[in-house]
Amino acid sequence: xxxxxxxxxxxxxPPLRRGGEGSLLAGVSQGLGDHLGLHPxxxxxxxxxxxxxxxxxxxxxxxxxxxxxxxxEQDAVPLERRTSPGALLVAGGAxxxxxxxxxxxxxxxxxxxxxxxxxxxVLTVGAVFIWAQLDTSGRQxxxxxQGGSPQKALGRLVIGAGLAVVxxxxxxxxxxxxxxxxxxxxxxxxxxxxxxxxxxxxxxRLWRNLREEQAATARATERADIAAHLHDSVLQxxxxxxxxxxxxxQVARLARAQERELRSWLYAGPVGPAATLAGAVAAxxxxxxxxxxxxxxxxxxxxxxxxxxxxxxxxxxREAMLNAVRHGEPPVSAYVEVGGRSVEAFVRDHGEGFDLxxxxxxxxxxxxxxxxxxxRHGGTARLRRLEHGTEVSLELPLSHEPQGADS
Amino acid sequence: xxxxxxxPSAEPRRSAGPAGGAGSRGPIRLVLVDDHRMFRSGVRTELxxxxxxxxxxxxxxxxxxxxxxxIREQRPDVVLLDVHLPGGNGRGGSDVIAGCAGxxxxxxxxxxxxxxxxxxxxxxxxxxIRAGARGYVxxxxxxxxxxxxxxxxxxxxxxxSPRLAGFVLDAxxxxxxxxxxxxxxxxxxxxxxxxxxxxxxxxxxxxxxxKELFISxxxxxxxxxxxxxxxxxxxxxxxxxxxxxxxxx
Numbered sequence: 001x002x003x004x005x006x007x008x009x010x011x012x013x014p015p016l017r018r019g020g021e022g023s024l025l026a027g028v029s030q031g032l033g034d035h036l037g038l039h040p041x042x043x044x045x046x047x048x049x050x051x052x053x054x055x056x057x058x059x060x061x062x063x064x065x066x067x068x069x070x071x072x073e074q075d076a077v078p079l080e081r082r083t084s085p086g087a088l089l090v091a092g093g094a095x096x097x098x099x100x101x102x103x104x105x106x107x108x109x110x111x112x113x114x115x116x117x118x119x120x121x122v123l124t125v126g127a128v129f130i131w132a133q134l135d136t137s138g139r140q141x142x143x144x145x146q147g148g149s150p151q152k153a154l155g156r157l158v159i160g161a162g163l164a165v166v167x168x169x170x171x172x173x174x175x176x177x178x179x180x181x182x183x184x185x186x187x188x189x190x191x192x193x194x195x196x197x198x199x200x201x202x203x204x205r206l207w208r209n210l211r212e213e214q215a216a217t218a219r220a221t222e223r224a225d226i227a228a229h230l231h232d233s234v235l236q237x238x239x240x241x242x243x244x245x246x247x248x249x250q251v252a253r254l255a256r257a258q259e260r261e262l263r264s265w266l267y268a269g270p271v272g273p274a275a276t277l278a279g280a281v282a283a284x285x286x287x288x289x290x291x292x293x294x295x296x297x298x299x300x301x302x303x304x305x306x307x308x309x310x311x312x313x314x315x316x317x318r319e320a321m322l323n324a325v326r327h328g329e330p331p332v333s334a335y336v337e338v339g340g341r342s343v344e345a346f347v348r349d350h351g352e353g354f355d356l357x358x359x360x361x362x363x364x365x366x367x368x369x370x371x372x373x374x375x376r377h378g379g380t381a382r383l384r385r386l387e388h389g390t391e392v393s394l395e396l397p398l399s400h401e402p403q404g405a406d407s
Numbered sequence: 408x409x410x411x412x413x414x415p416s417a418e419p420r421r422s423a424g425p426a427g428g429a430g431s432r433g434p435i436r437l438v439l440v441d442d443h444r445m446f447r448s449g450v451r452t453e454l455x456x457x458x459x460x461x462x463x464x465x466x467x468x469x470x471x472x473x474x475x476x477x478i479r480e481q482r483p484d485v486v487l488l489d490v491h492l493p494g495g496n497g498r499g500g501s502d503v504i505a506g507c508a509g510x511x512x513x514x515x516x517x518x519x520x521x522x523x524x525x526x527x528x529x530x531x532x533x534x535x536i537r538a539g540a541r542g543y544v545x546x547x548x549x550x551x552x553x554x555x556x557x558x559x560x561x562x563x564x565x566x567x568s569p570r571l572a573g574f575v576l577d578a579x580x581x582x583x584x585x586x587x588x589x590x591x592x593x594x595x596x597x598x599x600x601x602x603x604x605x606x607x608x609x610x611x612x613x614x615x616x617x618k619e620l621f622i623s624x625x626x627x628x629x630x631x632x633x634x635x636x637x638x639x640x641x642x643x644x645x646x647x648x649x650x651x652x653x654x655x656x
Contacts, residue, residue: 295547299573299608331549333569333610337576346609386615 018068026065059098233261253293260286277310277343278303281336284318294325294332302338304398310343312377313396317345319369320392324349328389343396350389370394434463435561436512438481440474440503441467441489441523446546450487450523453550454557462557471495475506484512484561488540490524490531499531500524501538521560523548529574537639542566559613564628565635572607575634579641594641596634603630 018031029047033040050057237258244250278300285298304310317334324332328349336345366383370392374381379396437454439447447467454462466481468474471494478486486507488500495502500522510518520540524531532543541560544553545568556566567575579596596604599620606616613631617624 297569297610299569301573301577301608331610335569335573335605335609337605337608348610387618388615391609 016068018065026061028061028064028068031068032064229265233265234258249293252295253290256293256295257286257290260289275306276303277306277314277338278336280306280311280314281317281334281345284314285321285334288318288321288325291322292325294330296321296325297331297333298336299334300336300338304338304343309377309379309396312373313343313345313379313394316370316373316381316394317347319366319373320345320347320394323347323366323370323392324351324390327351340398342398343394345394345396346391348386348389348391352389434461435485435557436463436465436481436483437557438466438468438474438478438483438486439464440469440477440486440492440500442469442492443489444469446489450553454554457550457554462554469493471499471502471506474503478503478507478518479510482510482512483518484514484516485557486518486520487523487557488520488535490522490535498534500535500540504535504538504540516563519560519563521556521566523553529578532571532574533578533638536571536635539639541635542568543571544568545570559628563632565631567604567607567631567634569608569610572604575638576601576604576608579637594637596637600630600634600637603627604634607631 016031016035018027029040029043032038032043036043047057047061050060237254241251241254244254281300282298285296288294289296306314317336321332321334324347328351330350332347332349334345334347336343371381371383374394374396377396379394381395382393384391384393439450441447441450447469451464451467454464465483466477468477469492471492473494474486474488474492475495486503488503490500492499492503495506500520504520507518512518520535522532522535522540522543523546524535524543525546536543541563542556542565544556544566548556548568559566575596579594602620603616606619607613611619613624613627617627620627
């Protein structure tokens with residue numbers, strides 16, 4: 001499933017949420033305290049103390065308020081948290097922009113003690129980043145919950161990174177003349193490398209998520225296809241069989257037809273009506289089976305495109321199979337061999353057998369449909385009476401085979 | 408994972424006395440291997456009906472691991488082996504045959520395997536035959552025919568269903584007219600073997616094949632066994648390519 005990742009921190013740590021029970025303001029302190037196992041009062045004190053130093057505490061509070069998901073009453077499941085690295089970066093970028101604005105304000109004469117505020121802010125943002133990366137619930141959320149929209153998360157990531165760059169440039173160029181741009185550029189590059197390093201695990205993870213998601217979708221689609229197919233075919237047939245349980249012939253016919261259908265679906269894949277001799281023979285066999293509910297074992301070796309003569313052979317074969325199931329005894333088998341010079345076909349049953357001469361001449365079945373038809377197409381048909389049953393053998397020479405055309 | 412501990416249903420339910428043996432030797436000791444319990448009990452009932460006491464079902468198994476355990480313990484004459492089984496290395500019946508290599512029957516002969524499958528897929532058939540099964544029949548076979556096939560396999564002969572015969576003809580190129588010049592050639596069928604295979608594919612019993620070709624049933628059996636050997640040993644590349652690229656139905 002999920003590939004290996006850094007050692008999981010204490011599994012029982014509650015997810016980082018704000019606004020739990022006992023919140024005073026936005027619940028950031030309460031949530032942090034719950035998450036870190038500290039008393040929320042200590043955290044509040046820290047915020048207040050940091051706010052005293054140039055307002056950094058308030059900024060951090062605002063930042064955390066924006067990024068930490070509020071507690072949802074219904075679900076205590078950590079998977080439901082919705083923040084993403086993208087969102088974190090957007091927020092981080094926003095903070096950096098904010099700092100730029102602050103710096104601008106200070107340059108206009110306001111003393112905000114930026115020398116302290118900025119390092120503290122950067123440290124906090126960095127800490128949040130790293131913490132989120134090590135956070136189990138965060139990882140789970142990434143893998144499970146984010147599954148829906150990795151592309152969106154990726155987009156947020158890019159936007160966030162861009163925002164951060166813009167902010168950094170704004171920050172560092174506010175008072176600078178062009179001569180300082182070189183060092184600014186260097187700072188931006190360093191910052192970008194830093195951001196890249198921080199984001200690299202996210203990016204790889206997102207990529208992996210994307211791949212996993214695609215595979216899962218493919219699997220789900222396949223499963224749905226199979227379920228749909230089984231429902232349309234097998235379950236329907238089983239229901240029919242249960243309703244017809246008192247009619248063995250019908251049950252056997254249904255079961256056989258279903259078996260054949262399922263078999264061709266499983267082993268042959270979705271194929272349309274085949275335009276080959278083998279396909280036509282198989283289809284004819286299935287037809288006869290369906291008509292009479294008698295199984296016919298159809299065995300075919302070799303194959304060739306279906307032409308008019310081939311179709312005639314198939315028709316004659318079909319007639320022979322019909323005769324076999326009507327007048328003979330099962331098992332009925334048909335064997336068709338497509339050779340280089342001729343096609344040979346045999347249909348055999350295990351009945352009493354019959355004499356062609358004894359068949360009334362007005363019965364066209366054998367005479368016309370089998371013997372006559374083969375004759376007209378340059379083939380031969382023979383009827384043999386075996387000890388058990390009858391065998392019809394058909395032979396169709398393949399004279400106009402393109403054998404001489406291209407050696 | 409299937410737990411092989413949950414009872415390989417070895418059911419040492421031998422027939423009450425040794426007096427059951429009809430004919431010159433005792434009943435054929437049989438193990439049924441199939442992962443469908445319903446199918447196993449169906450086969451058991453059917454064989455009990457048709458065979459009288461010539462067959463003695465001494466064990467059943469539903470997975471590869473159970474099957475190997477039961478066969479090693481019971482040392483049956485014949486194993487009726489499903490091609491698709493859970494467990495083992497995932498190769499089903501072939502794994503069972505491999506796992507039972509070297510196991511001999513009580514009489515000292517090798518344990519014979521008869522593949523019995525609902526699958527017509529060529530790769531399944533070829534895999535289990537090449538693993539060493541003595542024959543292959545489909546699950547739609549009638550009870551008496553199955554009984555006959557078991558007896559034949561117990562005697563060391565090969566059992567070819569019409570479908571397997573058709574497969575052989577196709578895979579060895581015999582349908583297209585390729586014929587071995589010498590009988591020993593592994594990659595092609597001899598003219599006689601081709602004739603025998605064609606008749607089997609046409610639905611002829613061994614007896615009928617013999618009559619048709621004016622040879623003895625024993626000779627037919629020899630030809631079939633020889634084809635089986637070629638099927639198992641041939642390195643003919645079309646054989647595997649055929650099995651992979653084409654399905655039997």
